Amino acid sequence: xxxxxxxxxxxVAGVGNGSGxxxxxxxFAKNGYSVALIARGADSLTKxxxxxxxxxxxxxxxxxxxxxxxxxxxxxxxxxxxxxKPEYDIRAAVWNAGQAxxxxxxxxxxxxxxxxxxxxxxAAFAFARQSILSFKENEIDSTNGKRGALIFTGATAxxxxxxxxxxxxxxxxGARALSQSLAKEFGKENIHVSHTIVxxxxxxxxxxxxxxxxxxxxxxxxxxxxxxxAESYLYLVNQDNSAWTWELDLRPAHEKx
Numbered sequence: 001x002x003x004x005x006x007x008x009x010x011x012v013a014g015v016g017n018g019s020g021x022x023x024x025x026x027x028f029a030k031n032g033y034s035v036a037l038i039a040r041g042a043d044s045l046t047k048x049x050x051x052x053x054x055x056x057x058x059x060x061x062x063x064x065x066x067x068x069x070x071x072x073x074x075x076x077x078x079x080x081x082x083x084x085k086p087e088y089d090i091r092a093a094v095w096n097a098g099q100a101x102x103x104x105x106x107x108x109x110x111x112x113x114x115x116x117x118x119x120x121x122x123a124a125f126a127f128a129r130q131s132i133l134s135f136k137e138n139e140i141d142s143t144n145g146k147r148g149a150l151i152f153t154g155a156t157a158x159x160x161x162x163x164x165x166x167x168x169x170x171x172x173x174g175a176r177a178l179s180q181s182l183a184k185e186f187g188k189e190n191i192h193v194s195h196t197i198v199x200x201x202x203x204x205x206x207x208x209x210x211x212x213x214x215x216x217x218x219x220x221x222x223x224x225x226x227x228x229x230a231e232s233y234l235y236l237v238n239q240d241n242s243a244w245t246w247e248l249d250l251r252p253a254h255e256k257x
Contacts, residue, residue, distance in 0.1 A: 006089040007058075011079060013038040013067075013127055014097030014153070015045060020204040021096045021153075022048045023226035024233050029057030031234060034088060036079045038062050039097075067097055067123035076130040089138050092237045093131040095124055095175075096153040101167035108167050120171030124152065124178055128193075132182070135191045145241025149192040151233055152179040156199045176247075183246045192244050194236050199251040200224050221254040 010033040015021050025035045029052045037045045037059060045061035052059035060082050064071045083090065099119040101112045128150060135148030156162075158176040161169035179195035186193060201207055202224040208217055216222055229250065236245060251257060 004086075006086055007034055007083075008032060008091040009034045009036060009079075009083045009088050010092040010094070011036045011038065011076075011090060011131070012094040012096065013072075014095065015039040015041075015048060017041070017044045017205060020202050020226045021094070024094060024096075024230040025059065026052060026055075026057075027227065027230040027234055028092070028237075029055075029059060033092065034083055035059040036062055036083065036090075038064060038075055040064060040066070067119050067126070069122070069126040072123060072126040072130060076134070080134070085137065090131075090134040090148065091138065091141070092149045092151075093127070093134075094151045094153065094233060095127050095131075097123060097127075098153075098155075098168070098171065102164045103167070104164055105166045113167055113170075116167045116171045117174070120168070121174040121178070124175045128178065128182060132186060132191060135186075136189065140190050143240075144238060145190060146192045147190050149194070149237040150179075150182070151236055152176070152193075152195045154179075154195050154197045156197070158195070158197055180246060187244070190241060192236075192239065192241075194245055195247045196229075196232065196236075197247065197249045197251075198224065198229060199249065199257060200255045202226055202229070220252065222252055224250070224252060 010028045012025055015037050025037060025048060029035050037049055039045050042063035045063055049059040049061040062075050062078055064075045097119055099116045101116050131150045138147040140147055152175050154176055155172055157165045157169040158172040176195050179193055183193040232250060
């Protein structure tokens with residue numbers, strides 16, 4: 001009699017209101033993953049979770065008070081309790097959280113610097129730690145040669161600064177360096193760590209409201225569709241161990257770079 005195959009779990013942190021990163025959760029659910037959703041907003045998590053469950057997938061919300069090391073560790077413990085071995089294996093994790101600060105350098109407060117680094121770097125360390133510890137518990141997947149895949153969502157500020165991006169650029173550069181270090185350290189253990197540069201504006205409820213421009217909204221050449229980013233993330237997770245990507249650089253066709 002064939003052994004039972006564990007169900008794959010995706011853990012995604014930094015869901016926002018669900019109109020952006022929620023696309024990744026929805027796509028992975030459609031591809032057979034159970035999804036654990038982490039964010040500081042309980043209402044949006046519940047909405048996305050209910051939507052996925054109603055469409056035949058499996059998802060659970062895990063709201064947290066902060067992205068502190070303690071809260072992240074507690075949340076991962078709750079995820080493992082909800083999706084326990086041997087029925088489930090946490091096979092993928094996406095770190096999407098950040099604290100955006102766009103101000104001239106001399107207007108940025110020490111508190112804003114600390115908040116940006118706490119979320120963008122310190123919390124990324126905590127999330128990565130829990131992800132890798134979970135992956136190390138897995139056997140190597142015979143379909144792709146990996147124990148798990150960890151993706152960091154980066155931005156233009158991950159590779160260059162600008163006149164009002166000193167705080168977020170410092171944070172994003174730190175997360176990018178972390179991802180590269182982890183990719184080199186844990187690749188030999190068949191744990192795939194990657195970083196994506198999302199260079200452009202994503203079509204979300206918030207950006208539609210801010211732009212208020214139907215021409216922009218309907219032109220795939222000038223902004224991201226969240227679903228397209230999700231497809232790229234699924235591609236990274238499915239890569240086999242003979243050809244892994246560390247950094248994936250994404251932008252709309254007409255984005256200036």
